[in-house]
Amino acid sequence: MSDVQIRCRENGPLLVTGTFTLVDHLGNPHDISGKPNVAxxxxxxxxxxxxxxxxxxxxxxxxxxxxxxxxxx
Ligand code: FES
Structure with missing residues (x-):
């Protein structure tokens, strides 16, 4: 089971919590180290x-x- 949760905030962003990698359209990673969640x-x-x-x-x-x-x- 995944340890990532994606929560739709009401009239707002997608709040992603857990351990994951976020990459751009070229596959380059965004630096999200040290952040417990990302909107x-x-x-x-x-x-x-x-x-x-x-x-x-x-x-x-x-x-x-x-x-x-x-x-x-
Ligand atoms: S969801 Fe677009 S600025 Fe917040």
Whole structure:
């Protein structure tokens, strides 16, 4: 079982907790050493992508979807 948790913050970033590596589109690692969790932007407005810089709070970003229960047979 993975020891990484990705939590969707209400109207905000993806909060990633655990031991993981974050790489760019070329496979180069971002330095996230020493950080117990990382907030990844999912609104697209951050000036420091892929990280959240809090800009979502001023843009009216909405993404409050909840997990759906599994379909029943
Ligand atoms: S989710 Fe925070 S700046 Fe995009």
């Amino acid at each position: 990844l932007c999912r609104c697209g407005a951050s000036k420091n992508r892929p990280f959240c810089d809090g800009t979502h709070k001023t843009t009216g970003f909405q993404a409050a979807e909840s997990a759906l229960p599994p379909p029943t047979a």
